[in-house]
Amino acid sequence: MTIWKRKLGLFVGLLSALVIFVPSITTFAKWQVLPGHRVQVISLIGTTKGASNLSIVGSGSASRTVIIVGGDTGVKKSQIHSIATLIKSVSSHILERSLGKLPTNQTEIFLYSQQSGYAGAVKKAFPSKEVSTVVRQTGGFTLGSKVYVPLYKYHDSAFLANTLTHELTHATLNEIGVGSKLPTWMNEGLAWYNGTAAEMTVDKRTALQMTRQLDTQLQQAQKLGELQSIHRDGGNVLEKNPPYNIEFQDYLGVKYLINTYGEDKVTRLLSVLKRDSFSKSFKSVFPISATQFTTSFTGTGRPS
Structure with missing residues (x-):
């Protein structure tokens, strides 16, 4: 969405x-x-x-x-x-x-x-x-x-x-066949990652301006103590109404994984996910568990 x-x-x-x-x-x-x-x-x-x-x-x-x-x-x-x-x-x-x-x-x-x-x-x-x-x-x-x-x-x-x-x-x-198996942060994060890449292709200046504005909101939320990790238990994102864009935070999570481990790892994850759970698939592809990553990554630094 x-x-x-x-x-x-x-x-x-x-x-x-x-x-x-x-x-x-x-x-x-x-x-x-x-x-x-x-x-x-x-x-x-x-x-x-x-x-x-x-x-x-x-x-x-x-x-x-x-x-x-x-x-x-x-x-x-x-x-x-x-x-x-x-x-x-x-x-x-x-x-x-x-x-x-x-x-x-x-x-x-x-x-x-x-x-x-x-x-x-x-x-x-x-x-x-x-x-x-x-x-x-x-x-x-x-x-x-x-x-x-x-x-x-x-x-x-x-x-x-x-x-x-x-x-x-x-x-x-x-x-x-993996859309329903992906957690919200990964599903929306991938969509944001691809969407932002498309925007960069058409108008890089506009895309960079948007990401800078959204990143500023994350930084402000962190200063106010309102920034949470990307882990969330479903629910309607439209009703959460935090002082920053949750889906942009999801995008940063996916971007971190790609920048750190490579885009081919995400493709590999989607392939493995066809036959296994997300948590098992994630652990088999990345050197960190999905739980570790989602509970510690906020978008303003490295996951702990």
Whole structure:
């Protein structure tokens, strides 16, 4: 889930737009318009040898299809085309590098130009008492292989790239079969890690500005004695309301693991996790237990 809200006078999370500007990227998506105001991405570029052009259309490759759907009549075809380009040029490379996978089942992305349309999608997925909060405080959510994005909240392509890649990370983890086995901090941390990488690709200055602001909040929370470790026992993150962004803290946890032990270790963890518990999988890959890590890592230093 992509969360955005004001904290200490700063925007926390992802609120952005539709003008696609991707520096140093010259490969664009191919797409076709389908009935019902839909665009089907025809290919995703893979980075592995022998897979530079992964066709995801046709009888032998239907499982590699990403479909982008206008959830209401206000979504323009040009917007759908731009998003298809962004997914092809940015998201697919990041997903394959960090997860070792591209979406392998039919993934659908629903876009909404108005709050009423997004609210309708939220009502079908969340308890009635949470609907207004989710509509107000989220910039997108994923349910299985379906991604829902309130396009009307976005006015900058960097943040949009972040959200699309973030939510596609959740969808891919679900398709791999490990989404439900990952603890919240790892699931959201991976999504944030990939989303931030996408934002860096599109607009590095904006991405760095966002992470600096979020890091400042963590430092302030630490000074006030309100900073907790990334360990938490589930619950609704929207109701916790700490003076900093919890999911950014999750991102820092995943970033620490990758910077310290290598991105390939995370890919290895996801592979082992298919057949074992998270705690056992984590311990077999990293030289520290998951409990040790989560109870001591706060985002402002090394885990003890």
